Amino acid sequence: MELHLGLALPTNPFSPIGYEGPFYTNVNTSNGSCSSGGGAGGSKKRRGFDEETRVVPKTLRLLLWKTDQPDDEDDPNDLDNSSSSSSAILKNDGEGLVGWPPVKAWRKKPRRHVHNGRGRGRANNNRMAASKSTYVKVKMEGNAIARKIDLSVHGSFESLSSTLMRMFNITEEHWQKSFKLAYQDREGDWLLAENVPWRTFTRSLKCIKLIRR
Amino acid sequence: MQKKRAYSFPDEVLEHVFSFIQSGKDRNAVSMVCKSWYEIERWCRRKVFIGNCYAVSPKMVIKRFPEVRSIELKGKPHFADFNLVPDGWGGYVLPWIVEMAGAYPWLEEIRLKRMVVTDESLELIAKSFKNFKVLVLFSCEGFSTDGLAAIAAGCKNLRELDLRESDVDDLSGHWLTHFPETCTSLVSLNISCLGSDEVSFSALERLVGRCPNLRSLRLNRAVSLDKIANILCLAPQLVDFGTGNYTTELQPDVLSNLTAAFSSCKELKSLSGFWDVVPAYLPALYPVCSRLTSLNLSYATIHSPEIIKLVSHCPSLQRLLVLDYIEDSGLEALASSCKDLQELRVFPSDPFGVEPNVSLTEKGLVSVSLGCPKLQSVLYFCRQMTNAALVTIAQNCPNFTRFRLCIIEPKTADYLTGEPLDVGFGAIVEHCKDLRRLSLSGLLTDRVFEYIGTYAKKLEMLSVAFAGDSDLGLHHVLSGCESLRKLEIRDCPFGDKAILANAAKLETMRSLWMSSCTVSFGACKLLGQKMHRLNVEVIDETEPPCSRLESCPVDKLYVYRSISGPRSDMPPFVWTMDEEGDNNSNQKDFFFLDMFVRNNHYISNSL
Numbered sequence A: 001m002e003l004h005l006g007l008a009l010p011t012n013p014f015s016p017i018g019y020e021g022p023f024y025t026n027v028n029t030s031n032g033s034c035s036s037g038g039g040a041g042g043s044k045k046r047r048g049f050d051e052e053t054r055v056v057p058k059t060l061r062l063l064l065w066k067t068d069q070p071d072d073e074d075d076p077n078d079l080d081n082s083s084s085s086s087s088a089i090l091k092n093d094g095e096g097l098v099g100w101p102p103v104k105a106w107r108k109k110p111r112r113h114v115h116n117g118r119g120r121g122r123a124n125n126n127r128m129a130a131s132k133s134t135y136v137k138v139k140m141e142g143n144a145i146a147r148k149i150d151l152s153v154h155g156s157f158e159s160l161s162s163t164l165m166r167m168f169n170i171t172e173e174h175w176q177k178s179f180k181l182a183y184q185d186r187e188g189d190w191l192l193a194e195n196v197p198w199r200t201f202t203r204s205l206k207c208i209k210l211i212r213r
Numbered sequence B: 001m002q003k004k005r006a007y008s009f010p011d012e013v014l015e016h017v018f019s020f021i022q023s024g025k026d027r028n029a030v031s032m033v034c035k036s037w038y039e040i041e042r043w044c045r046r047k048v049f050i051g052n053c054y055a056v057s058p059k060m061v062i063k064r065f066p067e068v069r070s071i072e073l074k075g076k077p078h079f080a081d082f083n084l085v086p087d088g089w090g091g092y093v094l095p096w097i098v099e100m101a102g103a104y105p106w107l108e109e110i111r112l113k114r115m116v117v118t119d120e121s122l123e124l125i126a127k128s129f130k131n132f133k134v135l136v137l138f139s140c141e142g143f144s145t146d147g148l149a150a151i152a153a154g155c156k157n158l159r160e161l162d163l164r165e166s167d168v169d170d171l172s173g174h175w176l177t178h179f180p181e182t183c184t185s186l187v188s189l190n191i192s193c194l195g196s197d198e199v200s201f202s203a204l205e206r207l208v209g210r211c212p213n214l215r216s217l218r219l220n221r222a223v224s225l226d227k228i229a230n231i232l233c234l235a236p237q238l239v240d241f242g243t244g245n246y247t248t249e250l251q252p253d254v255l256s257n258l259t260a261a262f263s264s265c266k267e268l269k270s271l272s273g274f275w276d277v278v279p280a281y282l283p284a285l286y287p288v289c290s291r292l293t294s295l296n297l298s299y300a301t302i303h304s305p306e307i308i309k310l311v312s313h314c315p316s317l318q319r320l321l322v323l324d325y326i327e328d329s330g331l332e333a334l335a336s337s338c339k340d341l342q343e344l345r346v347f348p349s350d351p352f353g354v355e356p357n358v359s360l361t362e363k364g365l366v367s368v369s370l371g372c373p374k375l376q377s378v379l380y381f382c383r384q385m386t387n388a389a390l391v392t393i394a395q396n397c398p399n400f401t402r403f404r405l406c407i408i409e410p411k412t413a414d415y416l417t418g419e420p421l422d423v424g425f426g427a428i429v430e431h432c433k434d435l436r437r438l439s440l441s442g443l444l445t446d447r448v449f450e451y452i453g454t455y456a457k458k459l460e461m462l463s464v465a466f467a468g469d470s471d472l473g474l475h476h477v478l479s480g481c482e483s484l485r486k487l488e489i490r491d492c493p494f495g496d497k498a499i500l501a502n503a504a505k506l507e508t509m510r511s512l513w514m515s516s517c518t519v520s521f522g523a524c525k526l527l528g529q530k531m532h533r534l535n536v537e538v539i540d541e542t543e544p545p546c547s548r549l550e551s552c553p554v555d556k557l558y559v560y561r562s563i564s565g566p567r568s569d570m571p572p573f574v575w576t577m578d579e580e581g582d583n584n585s586n587q588k589d590f591f592f593l594d595m596f597v598r599n600n601h602y603i604s605n606s607l
Helices: A002-006 A022-026 A044-053 A085-089 A157-167 A172-178 A198-204 B011-018 B024-031 B035-044 B058-064 B078-082 B094-103 B119-128 B145-154 B173-178 B201-209 B225-234 B252-263 B279-289 B304-311 B324-337 B362-371 B387-396 B422-431 B446-455 B471-480 B496-501 B521-530 B587-598 B602-606
Strands: A135-140 A147-150 A179-185 A190-192 A205-212 B047-050 B070-074 B109-113 B134-138 B141-144 B160-162 B167-169 B188-190 B216-218 B240-242 B270-272 B294-297 B319-323 B343-347 B377-382 B402-407 B437-439 B461-465 B486-490 B511-515 B534-539 B556-561 B574-576
Touching (some): B024 B047, B145 B173, B201 B225, B294 B304, B304 B324, B324 B343, B446 B471, B471 B486, B521 B534
Parallel strands (some): B109 B134, B240 B270, B437 B461, B461 B486
Antiparallel strands (some): B534 B556
């Protein structure tokens, strides 16, 4: 039937890839009850699992998470580094674990206002990180009017270029032949975008200019 | 023997019959009956839900369903809510809007979740869809109030504008003035996420005043309490209202005006907002409390006695969102006052504190489970738990559909016995046969996953953190949970074996997220090479994974099924594991389109 053809999964739905370990032998049996019973109805293969589940849970090596410092031990503020795992996880002085507890970024700190003041709306009760505007000015050489572009939606030069091409009505050919992407960095120097990696570019740029070759 | 006579209805009749079938699942079933039903159905499908915007391309959707009026798209993985997905990851809606602008001139509704929306997209929406009615941007980002101004000005028949929890570049409050005086069609307006101090309040008032069908209005924090009375008097027909900040200088009239304003709202059933609450003004709500079915106090920093007072006036309450200031005592009061309660969410007031700042423990949840027989959905943050409590809760509430427990400190054991919480969560999955969503926390071994794989047959979404001992845990879940669609895992010792052994299972799911686990780069490559209908994406912000050994674990892994191949908009820190062979988009893929478009594995279940 067409239906089956169209839905052909690998013939053995549970065929593992490139792995011949203990799971392979057990994979086709249906799930039995929890191994708390005597394994009635379970096959010999099931017992193989029982043996493994009897392993005493070992304390896990703490998985290190990323902080801005490459090496936690060198952090002079972190006095608790050598102490028990629980306090190392919840450092109060810094960010602690990324994304834990799982509260949404804008919910992190319910602000307590003094009750007898006029409540003033906060400028940014959304993200905890300062919400920098990611818009930068773009100017095309020979064109008096500057445009604005939102850099945060682009992840690469290709993406940026295609948007710029669309914005200024430049064809792909024309772009390749006649234009170069230049930018002014925070120190005021003008640099060519083609020589830098994307992340360096986005971090240091102040505004963009399309210059003619 | 009698010959069977074939009856065939004209297409229009079938189309009329199909128009009564709204659910996507049912529509998918209809389209599988035969070729002619497939054809008729696809021309009259009006609503499409795409759970992962990268699972299918806009062109494919348009080709299959040419006359869509309503689309819903989701972008980033759920863990993006907790900053685990780096900025710039993707989820851009613009390519969809561009394609739909050409193909669906009569598009009426766009609902997006966790997508990057730009002002350019919003402008294009306003320009391209003459009958546009509904825009819902749930947890979206990338746009500013300029884009909103374009929507306000351009969409003449706008009914719903809902920006819930989105991150908006709030340049000015004046965008509200862009709603023309002729706009009277608004039914729902949610601007609660807007941050700026200036909301053009007079424009808002005029807008509210001229929209007689306005049913839902959620203001942002900047709107002060003294303004609310006016708004409510302009819109006494409101069913759902979100206040701004619930505070103002203590003045004699405010309370009475507010109380009178609330009394005039005979239809009001749902309240939210309540930033910066001054308890003295809460009694203004009493006139509406008896009808309230939904109350969101999750921004209200009021304490247990005040919460108890309020909640005890609300016997019809079905849904409560609250901070843990409610404490065990408040939850006990809730259990005795609100017998209709179906959903409870308790958020932490001090999530990063090491010591508990409130007396909220497992006992509170036990009381609610005992007193509220209709309880179905729970999200609960606390600092201690026991297996016994979980077993009791499970026995009291066999109707749970969503159970998310977050014990704030990772790997916290049962505080009475010192044991892992395997048995407690095991009881939850065993008793709650309709459980669709589960989030685990506390000290957990592979055993809890064995329970889950055995019992949680309807489970669709599982969130796991700091749990398990070995690949066996993950294997239990992947091999046992038949209905699993989304699996998200962080900081667990799960590696290559379980994933590779269950690779085909991943094609029956929407997505798998694993971060800070022990999946090797080599395994990711192998998975990507062998499974052509999976996109295997490795996220690493420090260096390319290929610069390290194949056996090195990847930082973050996101695997999702897709019939449109690897995406082309990846930022530099996302690597896709290449496939062998090429993508073929032939007819076969359209059968799969159902699977991906509705994200149900109806087909694989019926095999």
